[in-house]
Amino acid sequence: MQPAYIQIHDQIKKDIDEKIWEIGKRLPSERDLAEQFGVSRMTLRQAVTLLVEEGVLERRIGSGTFVASTRVQEKMRGTTSFTEIIKAQGKIPSSDLISYRKTIPSQEEVDKLGISREETIIRMERVRYADQIPVVYEVASIPEKFIKNFKKEEITSHFFQTLQVHGYKIGKSQQTIYARLAKEKIAHYLQIKPKQAILGLTQISYFEDGTAFEYVKSQYVGERFEFYLENK
Template sequence: MTPAYIHIHDHIKKEIEDGKWQIGQRLPSERDLSETFQVSRMTLRQAITLLVEEGILERRVGSGTYVAGRRVQERMRGTTSFTEIVKSQGKYPSSKLISYQKKLASKTERDQLQLTAKDYVISMERVRYADQLPLVYEVASIPEKLIASFNQTEITEHFFQTLTQNGYTIGKSQQTIYAKTASDKVAGHLDVAKGHAILALTQVSYFSDGTPFEYVRSQYVGDRFEFYLENN
């Protein structure tokens, strides 16, 4: 016998596929849905949780459960800016700057960016959005000597474009991806619950001559973003 929560899962999924619920639309509360389906809230929550895990629905802290949009995808090949990725999928990219400061490079930053103990970096902390939905919390480190002649807006709003307009040629990147859960701080910035599934990525980007120019630590909301590999 099929469990009740599976029947509810299938029913809601079909309603979404049939267009009763549109992308971005908020569903009724779990209390109201449990009354509609005449089941306990625990049973209803099982169905909703399964739909969230499948990426069909998404929970927003303090707001409710919504029909999820198509996940933003990044092809794991070459070096591409977040802005370009989001625009290529018909969405509007934006960012919120949390902090921007000049500081001496840490040991990790020196190793990743080939700097000395006397070198400074610009450390930039921000949240990136697609259609006003937070996708990623990131901290980027950039050699200060590289961008000393640029203003803050050129760096925070369209860094890759600024580089190419000033004669730099962007080359490869090295990326490492792993799974983790959202801390209190990151969860708050990304509008998810503490412990939510996160895709963590570290990336070092290089110019075509092999010089590293950016070291980024990113945390993506697992059910709003996905990476895929493409081989030649």
Template structure:
């Protein structure tokens, strides 16, 4: 026999899929829902907790439980800009530049970007948005010698488009993903609480000739963004 909380989980999910509950809509209280389903509040809470863990519902402290917005997805294959990813989801991308500086490449940047300790990089710190909702805090390092002929706007607002418009062919990327929690500074930028679940990503992007052109350290809000794999 299927447990009661699973049956409730399936029914609420079905109602969301059928449009009874819209994205962003607040659900009735646990007391009201438990009365509607004829179960204890503990059983109802089990069903809701499972839906929250699946990203279908979200709890807002002091406010209630809401139907979660659909997460922005990135396919883990090839190299795609953030703007292209967000546009493909039917959302409007934007970004806020926090810092932009020229500095000598660090040891890690030298290793990832095939530079020497005498080479300079441009380091950009940004928050990226989809429909004005903050999704990711990132720090990008780019070899200065690669972009010395580009203006700041071309680099900060549409870097990949600038590269392709100037004859560069973008190839593969290497990515590492791991889980962490947001520190106070990052949490403030992403409009979440300190300790919120974060998907951390490091990525090195390459031209088709094998030269690395960007090293990025990103922190995505775990319940607003997801990665998925696609195999040929």
């Protein structure tokens, strides 16, 4: 006979598959679920933790445990904006702007963007959402010379679209993915636990002529977003 926590795991998963528990719905408290299944809270927690690790459920700090939405997927070919990725999967994109300022670039930004130390950049920090669920924390650095005539809202809400409207032709991107642990600040923004494993991504985006126009450092919640490769 299977252990009790596996039986509970299977039953909750079955209920989700049969739409008894719908995507985004908050589960009852551990105490209530333990009483419902007639087990200890420790046994119940084992089942829930396993479901969280599988990406079936997700814990949100201060809010409870919810049925996870289907992960957002990004096919790693070409250059696509986060907004376009989210819309393409039938979700509603949004963002929370944390900071936005004109500043001198760091040496890293100089190297990645191919600019001089005398040039200024716009550096914006934001959290981006799919259906109001935080997916990624990012810091984007953009040479000011490309966007000095743009409105702030055009840059923070639909940057790639704004570039194209103004005649810029977007080309390739260079991406690097790595694993890391979420620091307390990032965990707070993404509604996860500190030191939880997350996906880091750095991306340099270029115009068709090879000029770099954006350098982004992002941190994704792995339970809510995944990358995949496609070769032709």
